[in-house]
Amino acid sequence: MATITQRLLAFSAALMLVLLQGTAALAQEAAPADPRAATGGAQTLEDILARQRGEHVDYTFRREATGDPAKAARATEQLGTLGGVSDPELWRALRYGSAEVIVSSRAPAAEVVIQDSGMTWLAFRKGPLSSYGGYLLLGVLAALALFYLLRGRIRIDGEKTGITILRFSAIERFAHWLLAGSFVLLGITGLTLLFGRRVLIPLIGHEAYSPYAIAGKWVHNNVSWAFMLGLVMVTVFWLVHNIPNRHDLKWLAVGGGLFSKHVHPPAKKFNAGQKIIFWAVLVLGVSISVSGLSLLFPFQMPLFAATFAKLNALGLPQMAGLGELPSQLLPHQEMQLAQLWHAIVAFVFMALILAHIYLGTLGMEGAFDAMGTGQVDEQWAKEHHGLWYEEVTGKPAHDPASHPAE
Amino acid sequence: MKSMYLAFVAIVVLALAADFALDRAGFSSQEVASGPAVRLD
Numbered sequence: 208m209a210t211i212t213q214r215l216l217a218f219s220a221a222l223m224l225v226l227l228q229g230t231a232a233l234a235q236e237a238a239p240a241d242p243r244a245a246t247g248g249a250q251t252l253e254d255i256l257a258r259q260r261g262e263h264v265d266y267t268f269r270r271e272a273t274g275d276p277a278k279a280a281r282a283t284e285q286l287g288t289l290g291g292v293s294d295p296e297l298w299r300a301l302r303y304g305s306a307e308v309i310v311s312s313r314a315p316a317a318e319v320v321i322q323d324s325g326m327t328w329l330a331f332r333k334g335p336l337s338s339y340g341g342y343l344l345l346g347v348l349a350a351l352a353l354f355y356l357l358r359g360r361i362r363i364d365g366e367k368t369g370i371t372i373l374r375f376s377a378i379e380r381f382a383h384w385l386l387a388g389s390f391v392l393l394g395i396t397g398l399t400l401l402f403g404r405r406v407l408i409p410l411i412g413h414e415a416y417s418p419y420a421i422a423g424k425w426v427h428n429n430v431s432w433a434f435m436l437g438l439v440m441v442t443v444f445w446l447v448h449n450i451p452n453r454h455d456l457k458w459l460a461v462g463g464g465l466f467s468k469h470v471h472p473p474a475k476k477f478n479a480g481q482k483i484i485f486w487a488v489l490v491l492g493v494s495i496s497v498s499g500l501s502l503l504f505p506f507q508m509p510l511f512a513a514t515f516a517k518l519n520a521l522g523l524p525q526m527a528g529l530g531e532l533p534s535q536l537l538p539h540q541e542m543q544l545a546q547l548w549h550a551i552v553a554f555v556f557m558a559l560i561l562a563h564i565y566l567g568t569l570g571m572e573g574a575f576d577a578m579g580t581g582q583v584d585e586q587w588a589k590e591h592h593g594l595w596y597e598e599v600t601g602k603p604a605h606d607p608a609s610h611p612a613e
Numbered sequence: 614m615k616s617m618y619l620a621f622v623a624i625v626v627l628a629l630a631a632d633f634a635l636d637r638a639g640f641s642s643q644e645v646a647s648g649p650a651v652r653l654d
Contacts (some may be wrong), residue, residue, distance in 0.1 A: 314646035336631045392624070414614035429628035436627065437620075504640065579614055 248272060273300040314537035315506035328543035336547060337401060340554035347558045351565045361571045363587050364469055371582035372599060379444050380581055386437030386488075389430045394557050396427035401550060425596060431499055438492045445485060448476040454594065455479035475594045484563055491556045498549040502542070509541040511548075545572075 243251055248268065257264050275289025290297070294500060298387030300306035301320045308318035375383070399407070408416050458479040464470035465480075472478070477485065501508040504534050515532035518524055524532045535546070567574050573587035588596040635641065643653045 311648065311650070312646065313648040317646070380616035381620045382622075384617040385623055388617075388621050388624050425632070426628070429622060429632045433624040433627040433630045505645075579617065581616070 216427060243268065269299055269304045270305070272296060273303075273305055287605055311359055319537070322537060322539045324537065324540050325543065328540075328547065331547065332401075332550075335406075336550055340550065341402070343554050343558050344561070349562050355565075355569065358466070360569060361465070363572050363584065364471075365586045367573075367587075368585045370585045371576075372585055372588055372596070373581055374577040374583045374588070375581045377580060377581065378440075380578055380598040382437055382440035382444055382580055385429055386441050389437060392426055392430045392562060393434055394553070394560075396430075396551055397550075398425040399423045400427060414593065428503060431496075431503065434492075435496050438489070443491055445477070446489075449485040450481045451479070451482060455482065470591045471593065473594050474592045475598070476592065478592065484559065488556075491552050493558075495549060495552045495556060498545045498552065501545040502549060503586075505542060506538050509536070509538070511541055511544045512536045 214330065241248075243249065249272075250269065252299030254264050274296030278414055279291035280287035280290050281291075288294075297306070298321075301308070302323050304319075304323075306320075308320065310317045318602070403416065403420055403423070407419070411419075452475070454473040454475065455478075461467070461470050461472050463478060463480050464472055470530060496509065501510055512534055515524075516534040517537075519531050519534060524530065567578065571591075573584055573591075576587075577583050583594070585600075589604040596602070596604045641643075647653060
């Protein structure tokens with residue numbers, strides 16, 4: 208009998224211990240204190256200060272605070288709201304894109320009332336894009352001016368013979384000028400689109416700026432087709448001639464003779480420097496055309512979500528320390544990214560073409576004739592495109608008695 | 614120089630033609646962003 212009592216006591220003690228431990232364990236697993244309990248779930252002073260310092264704040268608590276109509280008081284009750292959500296909850300849903308909006312307009316993305324991510328784009332467009340792009344162009348102009356001051360115009364070394372040979376046929380020149388003329392128009396109007404309001408309105412005022420800006424937008428949108436046609440023609444005519452060959456290595460080794468006098472490395476129809484320009488124009492031209500088409504037909508050609516998904520699959524953004532790029536983008540985000548990409552490519556493109564224009568006009572004697580009339584002096588051809596001259600005329604480019612300057 | 618001038622003329626012609634063609638094909642902003650219930654003109 209005592210043994211049974213002892214066993215009962217022991218059992219009860221053990222049971223109490225287990226229960227006590229159990230409740231203690233449950234208490235430890237209970238949810239930690241809500242960090243935003245003081246404000247009832249809204250952002251705290253710490254959140255605001257962190258945002259002002261530019262730190263990343265996780266806005267999930269706001270994104271998800273869009274109300275629950277099922278649990279809300281009915282509209283007839285004292286604090287009941289129409290639709291079962293309060294005004295701030297409604298605006299949060301609109302801002303973070305979780306509200307269901309139905310519109311009668313057929314326009315794509317017409318149901319977007321607020322686009323939260325647009326502020327980042329606006330800041331980037333006004334800030335880094337404008338300043339880095341602008342400084343790039345000014346820097347290239349300064350570098351070209353310095354080059355001209357130090358090197359001067361690159362003259363034809365020997366005596367001009369007065370005899371010319373055909374370098375570019377009429378259709379080749381037509382294609383180049385179609386591309387070049389449209390590029391200049393697109394560049395000027397494009398810079399107006401980015402800088403016009405900030406730079407020109409203070410100079411000429413709103414009344415004068417408005418028709419200029421409207422015309423500039425029309426020109427930019429409609430001249431783009433001539434640019435794309437010119438790009439196709441130039442590629443068809445000159446792709447074969449721009450495939451790199453062994454002579455390009457020799458040309459590059461002496462810097463094309465740009466930085467030293469009387470140095471004339473070998474070149475066929477196009478030298479290595481021209482090939483670099485050709486491939487840059489092709490790659491940048493296609494890229495700017497595709498992003499441009501995306502901008503011409505708004506919301507019809509979203510490109511970035513798919514691109515980001517492919518980049519994520521390749522693991523490149525993760526390697527660069529960016530984490531995964533968003534593979535789902537809002538319609539306006541797609542348009543904004545297209546605009547940023549289009550502008551970045553445009554700045555790089557304009558920087559290269561400024562150098563190209565310099566060399567083809569002021570920088571080298573005899574160069575413009577090639578594209579102007581198509582006829583170049585034989586001496587110029589012998590010096591700058593010796594191998595091409597020999598192919599075309601069958602005559603040697605260099606006097607066999609003298610040493611070629613290679 | 615003739616090729617250059619011809620090319621510049623071609624740019625102008627292509628721009629005007631593109632504007633006209635895209636408008637006729639229904640790609641103007643007015644058409645894309647509205648419906649039959651909207652009177653914009």
